Amino acid sequence: MLYDSIIFDLDGTLWDACETTAKAWNEELNKLNLNINLSADDIRSVAGFPQQVCNEKLLPGLEDSHPNLIAKLTIAEQKAIHEQGGTLFPGVKEGIIELSKKYPLFIVSNCLSWYLDLFFTNSGLKKYFTDFDCVGTSGLPKYQMIEYIISNHLLKSPVYIGDTLGDQQAAQGAKIDFLHASYGFGTPKGEYKSFNSFKKLQAHLLN
Numbered sequence: 001m002l003y004d005s006i007i008f009d010l011d012g013t014l015w016d017a018c019e020t021t022a023k024a025w026n027e028e029l030n031k032l033n034l035n036i037n038l039s040a041d042d043i044r045s046v047a048g049f050p051q052q053v054c055n056e057k058l059l060p061g062l063e064d065s066h067p068n069l070i071a072k073l074t075i076a077e078q079k080a081i082h083e084q085g086g087t088l089f090p091g092v093k094e095g096i097i098e099l100s101k102k103y104p105l106f107i108v109s110n111c112l113s114w115y116l117d118l119f120f121t122n123s124g125l126k127k128y129f130t131d132f133d134c135v136g137t138s139g140l141p142k143y144q145m146i147e148y149i150i151s152n153h154l155l156k157s158p159v160y161i162g163d164t165l166g167d168q169q170a171a172q173g174a175k176i177d178f179l180h181a182s183y184g185f186g187t188p189k190g191e192y193k194s195f196n197s198f199k200k201l202q203a204h205l206l207n
Contacts, residue, residue: 003177005155006099006205007146009162010109010119010134011047012184014096017086017119018043024080025073032066044185048164050110050135078114085122089183091198093125099205100128104153108145108160108170112136142166143173150174161201165189179204 008014018040025043029036038058046054055063055070062069099105107129109116113136120126131153133145140148150158160171163184171178180194181201195201 003103003157003159003205005104005106005130005153005158007106007108007149007158007160007176009048009160009164009167009181010107010111010116012044012163012186013089013161013167013181014092014107015086015088015119015123016044017081018047020080020084020086021077024076028073028076032069032072034062034066047185048110048162048166051112074112078118081115081118081122086119088123089181089198091202093123095198095202096125096128099202102206104130104155106130106149106153106158107132107134108142108149109134110142110166141173142170146170146174146176150176168192 011017021043022038022040025038036059042058046057049057059069096105105128107116111134113134115136116132116134131149133140133149138145138148146160149155159177159179160167160174161179161181162168162170163181164186165188166186168178168180168188178188178192179201180188180192181198182194182196183198193204195204
């Protein structure tokens with residue numbers, strides 16, 4: 001299949017900030033005397049979901065007894081990612097630069113807008129992306145964000161690259177091809193092309 005553009009998911013596809021997030025959340029939970037210790041894998045297990053869904057899965061019922069909890073966790077996470085950032089997967093920085101020479105590149109993510117901004121600040125990759133959208137900006141489901149990108153930029157044959165079942169379903173909802181970043185956090189269903197490194201993904205797209 002020949003593509004004219006590439007739309008990327010963020011977490012689990014381009015970088016991993018789960019260690020930073022888990023540490024920030026645990027420090028804040030400890031301040032509130034809540035006996036909860038989340039691991040980076042706990043955070044990875046909900047990657048790709050909107051933040052409210054992540055909160056409900058990881059901290060069920062706590063918003064009722066601690067109404068300001070999510071706001072405090074968000075502030076702590078934002079500060080930590082601003083200071084420490086996340087980790088780009090091997091080959092992403094160089095790969096994005098090379099791919100941008102052949103394709104217009106986009107990002108569609110279920111993250112908040114500040115998180116996407118900090119990804120760009122931390123990675124230095126913003127100039128290589130033609131456009132981007134996230135739940136924190138548009139408030140739309142992921143497949144509708146993809147549709148908006150396609151419509152706004154008159155894309156004819158885009159592909160969506162992600163790591164989770166939700167990413168696969170978003171691509172299906174937008175009626176475009178999906179490629180799986182198996183080095184990420186999740187496992188889709190059915191048949192799909194899968195790549196265990198960004199370098200192999202890059203080679204496939206530049207072939």
